[in-house]
Amino acid sequence: MxxxxxxxxxxxxxxxxxxxxxxxxxxxxxxxxxxxIREEYGVSDTVALEARKVLMAEGLVEGRSGSGTYVREVPAPRRIARTGYRTMSECTPFRQEQSDERVRGTWESHSEQEDAAPAIADRLDLAPGERVMRTRYVFRVDGDAAMLSTSWEPLSVTGRTPVMLPEEGPLAGRGVVERMAAIDLVVDNVTEEVGTRPGRAEETAALGGVPGHAVLVVARTFFAGKRAVETADVVVPADRFRIAYHLPVR
Structure with a gap:
């Protein structure tokens, strides 16, 4: 060649x-x-099959059992704005991740205690195995799952306080900044790492995507001074979202 x-x-x-x-x-x-395809392009069956596989891997087409291969409808990407965090009551978990004020999102959540895995313990500056509260979220727009998030908070920080459960109690759904303020911790900085990886089977099933297609992962950690008080992984389909940063220059 x-x-x-x-x-x-x-x-x-x-x-x-x-x-x-x-x-x-x-x-x-x-x-x-x-x-x-073989006839139109003058290629072999193998070439025609591999071309179709490429388009399927790119998420442009999908196979339907017993019917054929069809062009997928790919929605216009939504923006996830990263511009800082507010402390007002409307700063719900969905609002922290969604920039379009016209969108009325809802979410489901489930919290449970667990031992911190090594990677999470490292992000929270804990010893592996220390207890954390893990909360899993499914965010929905117009009833369709659009975003997943899993957060971990050290029980050495929130245990036996009114904010131990992020979605229960007097400050349910108010966001990390306001909840931590209620226990006299001032959240004053946050780190984020943005990356991509193939979507896991359970993620793509929840999000209505194609198994193995890329997802964007925002690994975010909130700090009160140097103390990590929450870390989270926000997962969105890479073909449906764009991460948009607007940061001040000092």
Missing amino acids: PFGEQPAYLRVASDLRKKIADGSLPPHARLPSQAR
Whole structure:
């Protein structure tokens, strides 16, 4: 193969991708069959199959058992704004992660105590095995799951206080900043690391995505001075969200 020339299956995939992008193959349209691709592009069955696999791996098409392969409808990405955290009562967990004020999100949560895994203990500056309160969230927009979050709070900080359970008690749902203020801890800084990885089976099932497709993960930790008081992983489908930062310059 001459230098710089694409393999045949990538050239076929590229042409089909262009047709999807320009609307020649609109959402829900059936992708040409393997035999049609072979005939139209003058390629082998193997090349046609590999081209279809590329488009499936990119999330542009999906297979339907006994029916064929169809173009997926990919929604326009929503923005997750990272501009700091407020302490007002409306700063709910969903509002901390969602920038569009027109969106009316809801969430479900479940909290339980557990021993801190080594990675979580490291983020919270705890000894492995120290007890933490883990809370899992499913955030929904118009009834559809849009975002997952798992938070961990050291019970050495919140245990036996009114804010031990993030979603119960007098400050339920008020957010980390306000809840910690209620136990005389001033949250004054936060760190975030943003990365991507393949979505785990349970994550993509909950979010209605394609198994193995990339998810964005925001690993966030709140501090009161140098003391970590909460760490969380926020997980969103990479094809549906963009992380948008707006930070002051000092």
